[in-house]
Amino acid sequence: MNITIGIRERVRRWMPLEDLLPDKLPAFVRSPAYFFGVISLSSLVLLILTGMLLAAFGPQWWHDNAAGHFVNSLHFWCAELFFFSMTLHLWVSFFKGAWRHGRRLTWVSGMLAFLAAISTAFTGYLSMTNFSAQWIAAQGKDALNSVGIGAFFNLLNLGQMYGFHIVLLPLLLILLVGIHVLQVRIRGIVRPYAPTVEEERAREALWGGGRRNKQETAPPTPRPRASDQVSYYRGLRIMPYDLIREGLIALVAVFVLVVVFAGFLSSPDEPPLTLQQYAQQNPVGFVTTAMKELSGTSVIAQYGPPYNQGTGSVQTIGPISLQQVAGVTIPIDAAHVYVLDPLTIAAQTDPQVAAALKTFTQAGAKQQSSWEDAYTQALGKATGSNDHVVVPQGDDGPLPAMMDHLLALGSSGALDGLLLRSGGFYQNDFTKPLLFLAEDALPAKAAQFNLLGSQWGVMNETGNYPGQAWLWLYTFWYQVPPYNTSTNADALVLVTMGILTTLLVLFPFLPYLKRLPYYLGVHRLIWREYYRDVRAERKVEGASPGPAT
Amino acid sequence: MNGPAQYLHFGFILISLANLIVIALLIVVFVLAVALRLPEKQRLSTIEAVPNLEDTDDEEMAEEAVRS
Numbered sequence: 001m002n003i004t005i006g007i008r009e010r011v012r013r014w015m016p017l018e019d020l021l022p023d024k025l026p027a028f029v030r031s032p033a034y035f036f037g038v039i040s041l042s043s044l045v046l047l048i049l050t051g052m053l054l055a056a057f058g059p060q061w062w063h064d065n066a067a068g069h070f071v072n073s074l075h076f077w078c079a080e081l082f083f084f085s086m087t088l089h090l091w092v093s094f095f096k097g098a099w100r101h102g103r104r105l106t107w108v109s110g111m112l113a114f115l116a117a118i119s120t121a122f123t124g125y126l127s128m129t130n131f132s133a134q135w136i137a138a139q140g141k142d143a144l145n146s147v148g149i150g151a152f153f154n155l156l157n158l159g160q161m162y163g164f165h166i167v168l169l170p171l172l173l174i175l176l177v178g179i180h181v182l183q184v185r186i187r188g189i190v191r192p193y194a195p196t197v198e199e200e201r202a203r204e205a206l207w208g209g210g211r212r213n214k215q216e217t218a219p220p221t222p223r224p225r226a227s228d229q230v231s232y233y234r235g236l237r238i239m240p241y242d243l244i245r246e247g248l249i250a251l252v253a254v255f256v257l258v259v260v261f262a263g264f265l266s267s268p269d270e271p272p273l274t275l276q277q278y279a280q281q282n283p284v285g286f287v288t289t290a291m292k293e294l295s296g297t298s299v300i301a302q303y304g305p306p307y308n309q310g311t312g313s314v315q316t317i318g319p320i321s322l323q324q325v326a327g328v329t330i331p332i333d334a335a336h337v338y339v340l341d342p343l344t345i346a347a348q349t350d351p352q353v354a355a356a357l358k359t360f361t362q363a364g365a366k367q368q369s370s371w372e373d374a375y376t377q378a379l380g381k382a383t384g385s386n387d388h389v390v391v392p393q394g395d396d397g398p399l400p401a402m403m404d405h406l407l408a409l410g411s412s413g414a415l416d417g418l419l420l421r422s423g424g425f426y427q428n429d430f431t432k433p434l435l436f437l438a439e440d441a442l443p444a445k446a447a448q449f450n451l452l453g454s455q456w457g458v459m460n461e462t463g464n465y466p467g468q469a470w471l472w473l474y475t476f477w478y479q480v481p482p483y484n485t486s487t488n489a490d491a492l493v494l495v496t497m498g499i500l501t502t503l504l505v506l507f508p509f510l511p512y513l514k515r516l517p518y519y520l521g522v523h524r525l526i527w528r529e530y531y532r533d534v535r536a537e538r539k540v541e542g543a544s545p546g547p548a549t
Numbered sequence: 550m551n552g553p554a555q556y557l558h559f560g561f562i563l564i565s566l567a568n569l570i571v572i573a574l575l576i577v578v579f580v581l582a583v584a585l586r587l588p589e590k591q592r593l594s595t596i597e598a599v600p601n602l603e604d605t606d607d608e609e610m611a612e613e614a615v616r617s
Binding site (some may be wrong): 030031032033035036078080084087088091092253265266270279364449450455456459460461462463464465466467469479488520524525 | 550551552555556561562563564565566567568569570571572574575578579581582583584585586589
């Protein structure tokens, strides 16, 4: 037995070249509603090409170089067009009931590709190395942490997100799109709904691939192969078609469109916020945040998994907390990471810092707590300048000296580097500085751009650029009860969206509901010429319904 | 485009003008795609009839008609 010949013959039968690269199609596809698939594909091709260019020059290139910024703008508008056309393709496919006649895998692969595209776009936003990336990471981490995913998929780790965005997720997306396109080609485009429900049921029984009711609808002949398009399109009018030509035209049209958009509208790029800016522009806020980290009252100090054993931000789904099940995988001791460790390094060259630090660390916990309370209270009446915060005198021990030195580290830019230290030379994990900024500085700036969760922020983009409008339902839940008042809002929204998304992916398998598009009737508009022809033919043939056309 | 964004407020709904335009465009393009037809003349000049296989038992002949 020759295995090679066996596989070759099987592949040849399963996907004949005439079906993969057709030069004829049924006449009912002559509608603009059929264009969105090829526009999505063309956008994806250009997305990959522009993404390869951006990857070749590194994540910083497009911030500093005009050509790089233009390529980024092309990438941005390709992504917008990709989602725009994919959404329309999804709508049209839904109203056509495109999963009928054994095409459930076509629908499922398309939906999974859509989800992979959303994940790819999400990691793309996280890889932009600008303010949007900072805020989306700081905001998004709570959602993923709430269901335990954040323990392994750290949005604040640029290296991890960049790898996912430029390699892993695009490969998955290309694989799923490839399966989807292959399914469309080898099974053919779904026929219009039959004129009557009975005829459509008979057709589904013949081509559907599900369990057949022997008594009602068993056809007299064996079931044809799913990829047998000759049998499937029997009796339909066929028109000449040039698949490659249509693809090339779509590619050129999409390219021209994104060049025009990129040239005239550019792309958003709000510079990232640094600890240095925070310390210089809001020294009292900076010191207040640092004091919360030291005294263990900050959000991160009390957060819980994956950062520590706190419970402040632990969310549950009913009695189960997936967040706690996932455990502490990114340990952060807030007092040490943000205050004591940086000052310890500074103390090596500054005797004053060393003395203040020694006084604090050698004091008992009760004394430390008393100093912290007194200093925190005094901060309420503080005034600040570039590297100094003036607080009313009180029994706050060495804390004013410690905080002044920490503020000096912040405003000099040294703290930006100190928080990135991880024992090695190369750094690409921004978890620590982002968590510090997420306490106060990032939300304050995000509010100015309407990016907060309560402002439907998941959908929005900085400036006047369109954001992720396709995420409207995800952000909608955060605006309405019980989600907007629940302490488990993130987990509840993710579970809700998980259920709805699963239902949409598995829509062709849902009894009764899968017939919804037929009763909505939009298909009668899409295929109105087909139905007109059927009516005319039947009028000629007489009142008898005749064979399904 | 990088200037202060324009937002519209309807009750609890807050939406940027840019996002509203995108959503409106989605609906308009969808309606146009469903409503519009490619030129009738072109369509009619390109279609051709394929024999109904129920009229013949010759599968090869019918396949040839579709493929050719």
